[in-house]
Structures are given as C-alpha cells and as structure tokens.
Amino acid sequence: MSNTPQTIAAHEQILHFPKGQKPSLSPNEWLIWSGSQDEGGLPNLEHGKKKVLVPFSWWVQHYHEDDIQSKAKAGNIGVWFAADEDILKHADLIEQGKAVWPVVAAHFPIFRDGRSFSTAALLRDRFQWSGEIRAIGDVLIDQLLQGARVGFDSFALRPDQKTDVALKQFDLFSVTTQNSWRDKRATLSA
Amino acid sequence: MYKYDHIDQTLVDQRVAQFRDQVARRLDGSLAEEEFRPLRLQNGLYHQRHAYMLRVAIPYGLFNSKQLRTMALIAEKYDRGYGHFTTRQNIQYNWVTLEDTPDILAELAKVEMHAIQTSGNCIRNITSDAFAGVAGDEYVDPRPVCELLRQWSTLHPEFAHLPRKFKFAINGAKEDRTILLCHDVGIELKKNTNGELIADIYAGGGMGRTPILGALIKTDLPWQLLPSYLTALLRVYNRFGRRDNLYKARIKILVKALSPEEFARQVEGEWLHIKNGDDNFTQAEWDRVAKHFTKPAYKNLPKLSDEQIINAASETEKASFARWLERNVKSHQVPGYASVILSLKPHGSVAPGDATTAQMLAIADLADQYSFGELRATHEQNLVLADVEQSKLYALWQEAKKQKVALPNIGLLTDIIACPGGDFCSLANAKSLPIAKAIQERFDDLDYLFDLGDISLNISGCINSCGHHHVGNIGVLGVDKDGEEWYQITLGGEQGNDAAIGKVIGPSFYADEIPDVMTNIINTYVERRSHDESFIETYRRLGVVPFKEAAYKNAKKKEKAEVAGDAS
Ligand code: HEM
Numbered sequence: 034m035s036n037t038p039q040t041i042a043a044h045e046q047i048l049h050f051p052k053g054q055k056p057s058l059s060p061n062e063w064l065i066w067s068g069s070q071d072e073g074g075l076p077n078l079e080h081g082k083k084k085v086l087v088p089f090s091w092w093v094q095h096y097h098e099d100d101i102q103s104k105a106k107a108g109n110i111g112v113w114f115a116a117d118e119d120i121l122k123h124a125d126l127i128e129q130g131k132a133v134w135p136v137v138a139a140h141f142p143i144f145r146d147g148r149s150f151s152t153a154a155l156l157r158d159r160f161q162w163s164g165e166i167r168a169i170g171d172v173l174i175d176q177l178l179q180g181a182r183v184g185f186d187s188f189a190l191r192p193d194q195k196t197d198v199a200l201k202q203f204d205l206f207s208v209t210t211q212n213s214w215r216d217k218r219a220t221l222s223a
Numbered sequence: 224m225y226k227y228d229h230i231d232q233t234l235v236d237q238r239v240a241q242f243r244d245q246v247a248r249r250l251d252g253s254l255a256e257e258e259f260r261p262l263r264l265q266n267g268l269y270h271q272r273h274a275y276m277l278r279v280a281i282p283y284g285l286f287n288s289k290q291l292r293t294m295a296l297i298a299e300k301y302d303r304g305y306g307h308f309t310t311r312q313n314i315q316y317n318w319v320t321l322e323d324t325p326d327i328l329a330e331l332a333k334v335e336m337h338a339i340q341t342s343g344n345c346i347r348n349i350t351s352d353a354f355a356g357v358a359g360d361e362y363v364d365p366r367p368v369c370e371l372l373r374q375w376s377t378l379h380p381e382f383a384h385l386p387r388k389f390k391f392a393i394n395g396a397k398e399d400r401t402i403l404l405c406h407d408v409g410i411e412l413k414k415n416t417n418g419e420l421i422a423d424i425y426a427g428g429g430m431g432r433t434p435i436l437g438a439l440i441k442t443d444l445p446w447q448l449l450p451s452y453l454t455a456l457l458r459v460y461n462r463f464g465r466r467d468n469l470y471k472a473r474i475k476i477l478v479k480a481l482s483p484e485e486f487a488r489q490v491e492g493e494w495l496h497i498k499n500g501d502d503n504f505t506q507a508e509w510d511r512v513a514k515h516f517t518k519p520a521y522k523n524l525p526k527l528s529d530e531q532i533i534n535a536a537s538e539t540e541k542a543s544f545a546r547w548l549e550r551n552v553k554s555h556q557v558p559g560y561a562s563v564i565l566s567l568k569p570h571g572s573v574a575p576g577d578a579t580t581a582q583m584l585a586i587a588d589l590a591d592q593y594s595f596g597e598l599r600a601t602h603e604q605n606l607v608l609a610d611v612e613q614s615k616l617y618a619l620w621q622e623a624k625k626q627k628v629a630l631p632n633i634g635l636l637t638d639i640i641a642c643p644g645g646d647f648c649s650l651a652n653a654k655s656l657p658i659a660k661a662i663q664e665r666f667d668d669l670d671y672l673f674d675l676g677d678i679s680l681n682i683s684g685c686i687n688s689c690g691h692h693h694v695g696n697i698g699v700l701g702v703d704k705d706g707e708e709w710y711q712i713t714l715g716g717e718q719g720n721d722a723a724i725g726k727v728i729g730p731s732f733y734a735d736e737i738p739d740v741m742t743n744i745i746n747t748y749v750e751r752r753s754h755d756e757s758f759i760e761t762y763r764r765l766g767v768v769p770f771k772e773a774a775y776k777n778a779k780k781k782e783k784a785e786v787a788g789d790a791s
Pocket residue numbers: 269270271276308309310311315387388405406428429430431432473641642643647648649650687688689690691
C-alpha cells in the first residue's frame with residue numbers, strides 16, 4: 034500500500050458536490066504535490082496550475098517560511114492529510130490553517146482504506162471546517178456516496194473512473210438511518 | 224417482531240438497485256474484480272471453492288414464517304434446494320450465481336430482508352440471544368436496542384471501510400447465550416436501581432488466530448447514548464486499527480496493544496466531544512421501534528407439569544417424547560408456554576445447520592400454527608419456535624419428527640457446531656463436515672448421549688474459527704501440514720457466563736483417528752466424573768492431563784512435530 038499520491042497529480046476535472054447543491058464537474062485549479070524533494074521541492078507555482086495542495090506534514094515543517102506564507106496568503110496553498118495523519122495532534126496548526134487554506138484534502142492510499150472518512154468527519158465536526166474537503170488518491174465511484182456523507186464535497190476521481198456514472202451516485206438513496214455531516218437520519222414525520 | 228416502515232423499505236429497495244448496478248458494471252468489465260470484491264462482500268456475496276455464496280442477514284436471529292418461505296423458495300429457485308443456518312444467526316446459500324444475486328436480493332426485499340453488511344470490513348449483522356423476549360432469566364429484552372443499532376449501523380458511511388470486520392453481540396439475560404465476550408463489541412444490557420436501561424460495553428473479544436475474551440471498557444452507559452459512544456469507539460478503531468497486516472487488523476489487537484484501559488481512555492476522550500450531540504437515540508425512536516417487540520397475544524393458561532405434558536403421549540412414545548422435552552424444550556416467561564428448539568443436527572446425514580426447501584416450508588407452517596408465525600435462529604445453528612403452548616407440545620413434536628428436526632440432541636455431543644470447511648470454503652485447511660458426520664455416527668446412541676449430558680463440540684476448518692472451536696468444550700481445528708489434512712484438538716473452551724478459550728492438547732491427528740480420539744476423551748470423562756458432574760466441570764477439576772493421555776493412547780500415526788498453535 035503506497036501512502037503517497039503521485040509526485041504531482043493534476044486532475045483535469047474535479048467532481049464538486051457542495052452541501053445542498055447538485056454534483057457537477059468543473060475544471061481543476063489544484064495540483065497535488067506529494068512532498069517529494071526529488072524534483073526540487075514545492076512545484077513552481079508560476080507555471081501551469083497556480084495552486085498547490087501540500088502534504089500537511091510538509092506544512093508543519095515549512096509553514097513559517099516567508100515564501101510559503103506569502104503564497105498561502107495569496108490563496109495558493111492548501112494541505113492534504115495522509116490517511117495515517119493524526120490530525121487531532123495538530124489542532125493548533127489546523128485552527129490557524131483554517132484562516133488561509135482555500136481547500137484541504139484527505140488521501141485514500143487505496144479505496145478500501147476508510148481512515149480518511151474519519152479525518153473528514155473530524156474536520157467537519159471537531160474543527161468546524163466549512164471550506165472544501167477534497168478526496169484524493171484512489172477515489173472510486175463506489176466510495177463517493179460515503180465520502181459525500183462524512184464531509185467530502187469534492188472528489189479528484191482516479192483517472193479511469195467514468196464521470197457520468199460517478200455523477201449518478203449521489204442520489205441513489207433518498208433516506209439514511211444515521212446522521213452525517215450532509216444529512217440527518219430520516220424520521221417518519223419528515 | 225419489527226416491521227419495516229417506509230424508511231427501512233426504501234433503503235433496502237434502493238440498496239438492491241445500487242447493487243444491481245454494481246453487478247452490471249462488474250459483468251460489463253468496467254468494475255475490476257479487485258474493486259468489486261469489497262462491494263460484493265458488503266452485500267454478503269463471497270466467492271467460495273465452487274461458486275458464489277450469498278449470506279443473508281437475519282438481524283439478531285429473528286424472522287417470521289413469511290420470510291422463511293422466501294428463504295425456502297430462494298433455495299429452490301437459485302440454489303440446490305437447501306440453505307445453511309450459520310453461527311452468526313444468518314442463512315447462507317452455497318450455489319448462487321453473480322447474475323442472479325440482484326434478483327435474489329429483490330425477492331428478499333419484498334419480505335423485509337437483505338444481505339447488507341453480512342460480510343466485509345464493516346459493522347456486521349448484529350447477533351443476540353435466540354431466546355430474547357421469552358427467556359425466564361432475562362433482565363431486559365434486547366431486541367429494541369438490537370433493532371435501533373441495526374438501523375444506526377446500516378450503511379454507516381464513516382465505518383464502511385474499517386480495518387477489518389466488526390461484530391456486535393447484545394445480551395440482556397442473566398445467562399449469556401451470545402458468546403458476548405468473543406465479539407469485537409459486546410453490549411450487556413441491564414437496568415439500574417431507578418429502572419433505567421443501561422449498558423456495559425466489552426471490547427476487543429474475538430476468535431480467529433488470536434482468540435481473546437473482550438475487556439470491560441465502559442459501565443452503566445445510558446441506552447440513549449449508544450450511538451455516540453459507539454461512534455467514538457469505532458472512530459478510534461477506524462483511525463488506529465492496524466491496516467498493514469490482515470491478521471492483526473481486528474480491534475482485539477488494538478485493544479491488546481494499547482491495553483483495555485488506554486483504549487477505553489481514548490474512546491472516552493473522543494466521546495467527550497460528541498456525547499451531547501444529536502446522534503443519540505431519542506425516546507421517540509425507542510417508542511417507534513419498541514412497539515414492535517411487545518408480547519404476542521398470550522392466552523391465560525395454566526402452567527403444566529412435565530408429567531401433564533408427557534401424558535399427552537401414548538405409552539410407547541412416552542419415553543422418547545420425554546427426552547425431547549428434556550433437551551429441546553426450554554422454560555418460558557409466561558405460564559403455559561414453552562420454547563422449542565428444532566434440531567438441525569440429524570446424525571450423520573446433513574451438514575450441521577442445513578435445512579432443505581421442504582423443511583423450511585414445513586417449519587414455516589409450524590411457526591404459524593404453533594408460535595405466532597415467528598422463529599429464531601440460534602448461533603448453535605438450530606431453529607427456535609419461541610412461544611409454543613405447553614398443551615400443544617406433543618402435537619408439535621409429531622410434526623417435527625416428520626420433518627426430521629426433532630432429534631433430542633440439543634446441547635449434547637452431536638449438536639455439533641461446524642463451519643462449511645473444505646467442502647465449500649476456499650480458505651479451509653481441512654474439511655469439517657466429514658468430521659462432524661463421523662463423530663455423529665460414532666455417538667449415535669441416544670441413551671449414551673443423554674448419559675453424557677451437556678457437552679459442546681465445535682469444529683472449524685481453519686483458524687478463522689467460523690465454527691467457534693475455541694469455545695467448544697471440545698474443539699476441533701483443521702490444520703494443514705505438508706498438504707495433508709490434520710486436526711488439532713482443544714479442550715476446556717466454554718461459552719456463556721464462564722466463557723473460556725480452549726487449550727490445545729498437543730500434536731494433531733489424522734481425520735480417521737478423530738472418532739477414536741473422541742471416544743477416548745469421552746471415556747475418560749465417564750470414568751472420572753463424580754456424580755452429576757458435567758464434562759466441563761470434570762475437565763476443570765482434573766485439568767488437561769488425563770484427557771490428553773487418553774487422547775494419545777493409541778494414536779497410530781502421531782504427527783512428528785507439533786503443529787504451531789495460535790502463536791500469533
Ligand atoms: C465462504 C465461506 C466463509 C469464508 C470465506 C469465511 C471467512 C472467514 C474469515 C476470513 C474469518 C476470520 C476473520 C478474522 O479473524 O478477522 C471468519 C470468521 C468467522 N466466520 Fe467465517 N467464513 C465463511 C463461512 C462462515 C460460515 C458458514 C459461518 C457460520 C457457520 C461463519 C462464521 C464465522 C464466525 C462466527 C467468525 C468469527 C470468528 C471470530 O470472531 O474471529 N463463517 N470467517
């Protein structure tokens with residue numbers, strides 16, 4: 034199981050499904066950077082895509098650097114959480130980060146690894162993060178619905194996934210039997 | 224029993240449609256097998272040695288005659304005319320095809336059934352006491368809580384891909400009939416001094432290659448708070464349970480690694496943040512669900528003595544009827560009623576827990592005629608008619624005999640729990656069904672079995688322990704040595720309030736040695752027991768040595784090196 038995304042992943046399109054709205058595809062603005070130093074560190078934001086999601090663990094090391102601060106202030110840096118990141122250990126940094134990150138992401142090293150579901154739930158619940166949470170990594174059609182319920186509202190689908198099938202996943206169920214970030218459990222009176 | 228409202232029905236119908244689409248994508252190749260696998264497992268579809276196996280949920284073991292007729296018809300139409308009741312109170316079909324599965328699920332949905340979460344790394348179908356609501360020793364009827372948690376756990380998004388499967392058992396009686404301590408989470412319901420329903424939570428029990436009894440991690444939890452507490456518990460497990468090694472991924476390994484105290488502390492820490500949220504159950508939800516578990520329309524009947532009941536039988540039948548009453552009929556909360564166990568363990572003819580279409584149809588009729596149309600599946604793989612009028616026991620016995628489900632062997636040596644083993648299961652190291660058959664044939668004498676009294680004998684075809692061998696007084700485990708099938712014996716396992724994990728007695732045996740080994744072990748008990756002592760009591764008093772010596776007395780082909788036990 035690899036725990037890191039490709040060095041740089043740049044999806045053409047992102048599936049957006051904001052709470053209370055309809056799912057749709059839109060062009061992607063964000064590079065996902067693995068944090069690998071092999072290609073000289075943080076990708077050059079002047080070329081191609083302007084915005085980059087950096088590993089949260091990298092952010093922890095580098096966020097205080099001037100260059101990073103200025104890029105972050107310009108809204109060009111977000112973070113992604115690895116599946117094994119214990120986000121509760123970094124509550125302070127996440128609280129501060131909320132002010133600057135336009136987007137955060139959580140990574141699925143493989144689709145059947147559900148840790149990032151709890152990460153998203155905690156970001157919504159505990160940190161009251163109201164911005165976008167993007168699912169990245171091995172993101173497949175059949176985990177979209179679960180992801181959407183726990184707190185994800187955008188999805189960088191694995192490139193081989195059919196977007197037309199993906200878009201149909203969100204209205205498969207009209208009822209739920211437990212609360213989640215997106216919807217409360219159905220009750221008889223409702 | 225619980226009846227679906229439109230929410231439950233809609234959910235199950237939509238789940239069928241979702242799975243139909245997933246199967247279609249598998250069949251047209253757009254979904255790879257590797258990625259389909261967890262999806263089909265979460266809907267109970269395994270791939271076995273010969274074919275697909277579909278495991279259908281029987282939530283907390285409770286079902287009705289209409290549902291049983293559907294189960295029977297599915298066996299007829301899509302399988303080979305039988306179904307297999309499992310140790311987790313579910314039913315399995317061994318010969319279904321992938322293409323048919325959506326249709327089977329659609330048929331099930333019509334009678335408020337499904338296969339949701341009967342497999343896969345998610346919260347599995349919840350098990351409970353097969354005598355819930357009727358047992359004389361019950362503190363609390365666990366069924367409303369079982370049903371509330373069934374709903375809560377169904378398609379729970381955060382816990383859809385846990386490190387490993389997750390099993391809840393729920394008990395509300397003095398005697399534990401659920402093997403509570405061998406579950407990932409065991410929920411023990413009771414009432415506090417104010418009469419309020421509360422729960423004790425045990426975590427980290429399980430069988431498999433590392434058998435371990437669960438540890439008490441929370442006491443006196445008000446029932447309303449179960450969803451938030453369990454969310455906290457599962458969240459800790461989901462985040463920190465091991466995912467690098469399949470064999471170390473169960474919660475028991477995490478609880479052991481952290482220590483139960485530390486695990487409890489982490490759950491508590493998480494819970495602090497969510498315990499006052501709106502996840503918890505409300506009284507309105509309780510009322511909605513609990514109204515389905517009110518008592519059936521019992522008549523006002525006199526309590527009959529055994530003698531009065533037996534008198535219904537003719538002189539020639541009295542002795543065998545009395546036997547059936549002794550083993551297969553259990554006391555009931557309500558005077559004039561009794562619970563009847565139909566044995567799915569005929570000697571030497573079919574796999575433990577199997578029932579044919581014809582039997583299922585006939586048993587459904589018996590349920591209608593004798594027990595308010597309801598049934599229960601036990602984890603010992605038998606069926607229960609819970610509410611039978613004592614005065615009708617004789618008539619019921621006659622009917623049960625016709626269906627070959629009246630063997631009076633409940634709790635006796637031949638009431639064997641066995642997994643499908645090497646005949647069906649691709650994970651098996653060895654067959655279990657022929658071993659069960661050979662033992663049943665060897666001990667076919669009812670007089671002798673009655674004399675031996677309570678003994679549990681459980682057989683698993685591999686260390687996954689689907690046949691609960693760890694908690695059998697006598698456990699038989701199939702092991703593989705150089706491509707040959709061997710069997711390891713454990714002694715001293717027990718379920719119930721004194722739950723214990725059996726101990727391996729030594730090197731393994733060949734299949735054809737097992738009946739003799741059993742005879743030698745049983746003879747030791749017979750020779751050494753003191754008056755009235757059960758097998759397990761004698762074992763506890765004497766320890767393993769005399770049994771072990773007897774077991775190896777004439778082992779002809781003794782295995783050279785000891786087969787490694789449960790070292791990991
Ligand atoms: C295709 C057939 C089957 C397969 C592939 C299978 C697979 C497994 C595996 C891999 C485990 C161990 C999981 C772990 O330790 O994490 C397991 C455990 C278990 N299985 Fe099965 N099984 C099958 C059939 C059955 C049947 C028919 C029953 C009931 C008669 C059953 C009941 C159980 C139970 C009760 C456990 C729990 C043991 C524990 O708590 O660790 N299984 N099964």
